[in-house]
Amino acid sequence: MKIPQSIRGNLLLKMTSLNAGVIVVRLVISFFIQRMLALMVGEAGIAKIGSLRNLLEILSSFASVGIFSGIVKYVAEYKEDKEQLQKLFSTTFVFTVFGTLLVSLVLFFGADYLSNTIFDSPDYIYLIKLLAVIVPFISMYRVFNGIVNGLSRYKKLAGIDLFSYILSAILTVVLLLTNNIDGALVAIAITPALQFSVLLFIFVKVLREYVQFSKLTFKIPLAKELLAFSLMSFFSTVLLNYVEIDIRVMIQKRITMADAGIWTAMTNISKNYMVFSSAIFTLYVLPKFAGIHNKTDFKVELFNVYKTLLPLFGVGMLLIYFLRDYVIQIIYPDFHAMGPLFKWQLLGDFVRLAAIVLVYQFLAKKMVRNFIFSEIISLALFYILSYYLAGIYGVEGVVMAHFIRYVLYFFVVSFLVFRYFKKQKSKS
Template sequence: MLRLLKSSFWSFLSVLVRAVSSIAINKLFAIYYGPNGITLYAHFQNLLSIITTVPDGGTNIGIIKFLANGRAISGNYRRYFWAGVILNVCCALAALSIIFSFSGYYLEAFVDSFGSSEVWLWAILFGAGSVLVTLNLMLMAIALARRELKWHVLSTTFTTFGAMAAVYYTQGRLSLNQILLVVLGVQSLAFFFTLAILYFKKLLPPLKKINIPKSIYKDLWKYILMALSAVVCLKLTDFYIRDFVIARFDLYQTGLWQAVVKVSENYSTVYTAVIGMLVYPRMAAMVNQEDALRKFVRNTFYLVLPGLIVALLVIYFLREWVLLLLFNQDFVVAEYLFDYQLLGDFFRMWSIVLTNLIVVRAHVKLYIGWQIASALLYITLVSVLLEPFGLEGITVANALRYAVTLALAMLYYHKYIRP
């Protein structure tokens, strides 16, 4: 129990650090660079996420599983470590090649006023920084795998508050393009900080020549495929649904629904971060201990239930205040959309424990099929329910989608959750 409380404390602290620094750095960009700065900073973050999402949501999830046990000097640990490095770099370079190949689309906002030599310098610095950020995320995943949450928080703090300090101390004296590279540079330096932490904790394998068998890459490639399926299905589905709604409602009505979605994303991010730090690494460590894994999953599945109910009820009763806090008076009329949105979030967030189990057990075909079926179900439900229910039909479709997801997950993994 004491260990769980300590882990929960460090998990909460990590989420708090990220939330506070995110709000603060956006505020600083607004003060020193105005709306243009906010827009370009958001675009820069999206650009970086194109590079880091698949490595972090794919390779690093596998790394957490395969490095959760064993000593750093063991051959297996070394093989997975260096395979992870290679795959992370390859994924980052593949994403960068796409960005540079379509530079007119991805980079125009940043390099439009540059000369040709400045464009190449900016691109090289951006590419190098992106690769280091990607590798730092892998090192942080190793800290999670070994349940070194305190050091994970320190690395997160260095990354986020370092970027915030860079914007604060330059106080708008740099151009937008320059400050964005400075922020990326600080985040890149975090790689060396985290590297030193892992060296200190003896979690870095020795630098020896090693042969990595294809089976190792195959193990990690499964997680890359699952990450790709999740990203493609979620992004394409969200884009399609948003476009579908805009075509049938005006931008104001669509904006009301999107405001509720944004509120949902904010508290969902906190929940998934805590689950990712507390639950998934422990599942990974127990993956070959069937009885221990079953007991842990069952306890966790039912333990989160009352907490979820209380938290979502609080949000429901404070929904008007939340809309005023995050937006303004114009958005208060959207509070009626919270009913089914919160119900859908309850089903989705409760099911995350079981979907994590699918990932940790590397049921690739099931996971990909699950993502595709969920996306198609959501699209179908929205198209059917939008006309009779209006804007609320989207949230009804969302609730039904995740009710089905939870029911199927419980059916598939009944042996893990039955008393």
Template sequence: MAAGWIRASIASAIAQLTRMFCGLAVLKIVVMQLGVEGIGKLGHFMNLLSILFVFAGGGINVGIAKYVAQYENSKAQLDEFLSAAWTYSLLASCVLAVVFVAGAHAASVLLFGDSQYQRLIIFVGLAQFAFAYINFVTGVVNGLRQTQAFSRILTIGSLIGIIPCYFLVSAYQLSGAVVALVLVQAGMLIPATRELGKLIKLRPRFTARLGETGKLGQFSLMQLSSVATMPLVEMYIRTELARIVGWEGAGTWQGVQRLSYAALSLFISFLSVYYMPTLSALTDGRKIVSYVVKTLGGVLLVFGFAAMSIYFLRGLVFSILLSKDFFIAPDLLRYQLVGDFFRIGAYVIGFLAVAKAATKLYVIGELVQSGFYVVSFLIASHLAGGRGVFIAYALSNFCYFLVCFAGLAFYARARLRAAT
């Protein structure tokens, strides 16, 4: 058992690192070919793709994993559920596609100031059918606890997707970059289909079961709260930033944000794979609080060291991962790293709500975090112009961390009172 766990952990780590490096490779190619201004405009499509990849098919992959694990030993129930989930996913994708096709012109004008990007928006909206299938498969794979199969999907899919990226960006510029980003995600179609065929014989039927639909709808609501908050907030901030300092300034912010996401994703992967399952299994209030506090201290210590290393080696880091022409003022980078520090701290505490399936608390947390960011940006940009976006990032994450820590203290007090 220990050997299997170790192999699964190694496979998961390799998959996450591969996915991270492929994402950074695309970013590097775009900076080389399109410059910092290109990164600024591409940022909107990055947010659209992150929204679609999470919400494609209704955002039910976590729900699929839950109920596949629950019905695993009952073939009849599993078949009925998968047919209902397949129907739900397909219908949700159709609705989403109609929204993107119908709203492409308005979205292009709103985000970029003209309609020339509406075809790309339609393309992205149709690509989510592939994302929905991938989400369906990974939900089944995770529900069956096939960690190595999931890792193979991520690793092989990322490598398949990255192969044509340089040609696409160099030949077709921004349009090619959008297609490249889609392929990095859609590359998982091939290994996903293969892994699903090895695990189960799926013969999906189109069926509507109110009970299963209601269960899956709850997961759609949770995912909708995620995709309707921070990604949309970032799109709003990027548009305002382009108005204040131009697309090059917005591109500088976008480049730094993507590097932050890459660093944060490694820590979030650890929290998802190791921390949250352990937290979910704990029932004693004192042990839960103790585990959260210990993990918080360890993660902040490691991340703090990594952040200081990035700051002092910033010239080398940015020249390797972006370009030698990329520059960000040291004080602005400090704000970004401070924001990342408190953001990962808030994640550690916030995973407690996820582990205990506190849906309302999760939704409220997403809204509060996004609200802090918007308010901080409006104030800081008014006082400091384009520099304000970095100040707002640090300030909003610090405030949200304080809210999360206060929530943890309240939870600890309530559980200790219940135990006495």
């Protein structure tokens, strides 16, 4: 049977199918590791791992000064303009040096405070100080990953993602078996160094072709342009992960530590399949939206993304929901209280997917105020609703808050995006 040209020529579908294979392998490995973690460290250990992952996301944004999306956008735009690229990379160099030094110093000298705040214990000071050493790898990986994303080398990126994930999984298993929860935490902490090493090994020739390291200067000619993305990253990454840490601590104190672990386990499952969408959005949606300047073309591309991705995600989420008891039994044995959380988490993630596609228009057009406003609305809704509904429905109230938040968020983002085109039309 001959495949229609419209399908064979669909770049988004090609990226989707390629990433689908990578994600399936990642999911299988992740299920195996999550099961080991659940059996060996229990709900309390899962909660600690969740907090560490949130901290790593915050460090990733601060260490690279939140300019990842800016690098993707401008590399995609200037890849044929060596002079502009050099300005971009010089600015990036200054920003990351500053961000890396600041974050490393804060982690090293604030290790006691951060250990007690994030893990509610002084036992993890060593882990925070280890992260202070890992921060340079976090920032360099983020920057180089942004360059490769901007060049749309999606096939090699999929391979890098898979290979580095397998290495990280092996390290996690080995250290978990030898040192239990401490080993697992150390493995997760040093994963960015592994990711950076793999990316550098595979893409060193490409990076040398586009980045003239000998000509980097301590100047910031594109500071204004990149700082807009720094501001957006602060609200989308830093505050989001801070809110998640705070909500996890709230669940521990107001309900139980076990419930904090159960909620973290639910979000782990969610993040495993949502990582698929973020890879596609960065590689395809952001560069596409950056080149669209009228409402008609935007609606055509938006419809193309929706008709390609939403049915695939919808079917996948339905399968997860109907097989949820098996998923719990396979991945998180004895975490039976997770069952009622699935419907709210999956519904919320589906609406979130539709909303995030629209949000990439903010990034593509540097609509900073719109982006910040929508993120503040989203985080405030999640924070307030979580605290309120957790008091009524327990941990299920937190995932109910997740769903309600994204329904309202979708309407806010839709209004802001199409208002932008209306304003553009009135100016012309």
